[in-house]
Amino acid sequence: MMKRAISISLIALLQSVGPAAIANDDPLLRPIAPDYAKRWLAPEKPGRLFGNSYHVGFGGLSVGLIRTSAGLILIDGAVPQAVGDIEANIRALGFSIRDVKLILSTEPHYDHAGGIAALARDSGATVVASAYAAKSLESGVIDAADPQAADLIAIPAIPHIRIARPGVPIRLGDVSVMPVATPGHTMGSMSWRWSSCEGRTCRNIVFAASLNAISSDGYRFSDPANRVQLKAVQSSIAAMRALPCDMIMTSHPEPELKGACRGYADMAAGRLNARLRKEAGQ
Numbered sequence: 001m002m003k004r005a006i007s008i009s010l011i012a013l014l015q016s017v018g019p020a021a022i023a024n025d026d027p028l029l030r031p032i033a034p035d036y037a038k039r040w041l042a043p044e045k046p047g048r049l050f051g052n053s054y055h056v057g058f059g060g061l062s063v064g065l066i067r068t069s070a071g072l073i074l075i076d077g078a079v080p081q082a083v084g085d086i087e088a089n090i091r092a093l094g095f096s097i098r099d100v101k102l103i104l105s106t107e108p109h110y111d112h113a114g115g116i117a118a119l120a121r122d123s124g125a126t127v128v129a130s131a132y133a134a135k136s137l138e139s140g141v142i143d144a145a146d147p148q149a150a151d152l153i154a155i156p157a158i159p160h161i162r163i164a165r166p167g168v169p170i171r172l173g174d175v176s177v178m179p180v181a182t183p184g185h186t187m188g189s190m191s192w193r194w195s196s197c198e199g200r201t202c203r204n205i206v207f208a209a210s211l212n213a214i215s216s217d218g219y220r221f222s223d224p225a226n227r228v229q230l231k232a233v234q235s236s237i238a239a240m241r242a243l244p245c246d247m248i249m250t251s252h253p254e255p256e257l258k259g260a261c262r263g264y265a266d267m268a269a270g271r272l273n274a275r276l277r278k279e280a281g282q
């Protein structure tokens with residue numbers, strides 16, 4: 001009886017000053033599109049993918065983690081309201097958010113970058129992205145050339161971005177991560193490739209940015225004015241197919257995916273072709 005009374009008063013206390021109330025007072029944790037984002041945030045048990053590589057994200061939204069000899073590398077930051085769960089997932093693996101030294105960003109859309117400002121503040125980590133994406137990440141402002149520009153929501157601005165150049169590795173301790181430019185879904189999209197070993201067995205792992213040719217209503221990838229975006233998606237699909245790649249984490253998990261980067265490239269090519277057929281009215 002006593003125990004029950006204590007837990008009821010605890011619940012009442014949590015409800016009055018609990019996580020929701022605190023989150024609402026913190027501008028970096030203010031939820032973005034909460035009803036829409038809910039379907040991405042299905043809880044997922046954090047765990048090891050291979051060697052020093054882990055996943056700390058959700059059923060519909062990936063967040064990657066690499067352990068190095070000099071701290072942790074986090075990949076992507078989901079939406080602001082997911083930050084508490086990401087940090088809890090990192091703790092559940094025996095690490096701390098304070099161990100995160102680098103945060104790599106695949107694209108500046110709110111579902112992958114909305115939580116990065118809070119994660120960077122909480123960890124003190126340096127955020128790394130392509131030069132093109134850095135403009136949106138540092139300002140929080142949406143790129144007018146983005147195919148989804150009309151539907152996007154601004155994200156909390158990230159004060160300073162370290163620019164990653166394609167082919168120039170990002171190093172932390174004993175790990176070297178190769179930035180792979182995969183523009184098209186956004187013109188600044190970047191995928192990330194590294195090697196993880198278990199004993200003498202090593203695997204090339206890729207955290208792949210979205211390659212989906214999707215847009216706001218009225219935008220056509222087949223419009224000559226959008227040729228740059230279409231070419232970018234096509235060359236990014238080809239680049240994905242050619243990568244040394246034994247294992248893949250896609251920025252949104254793809255339950256239908258078979259194989260690693262080649263399978264992902266096939267999937268993206270199929271979606272692009274379906275899209276172009278639809279635009280052509282077939």
Ligand SMILES: [Zn+2]
Nearest residue numbers: 107109185210
């Ligand atoms: Zn996106």
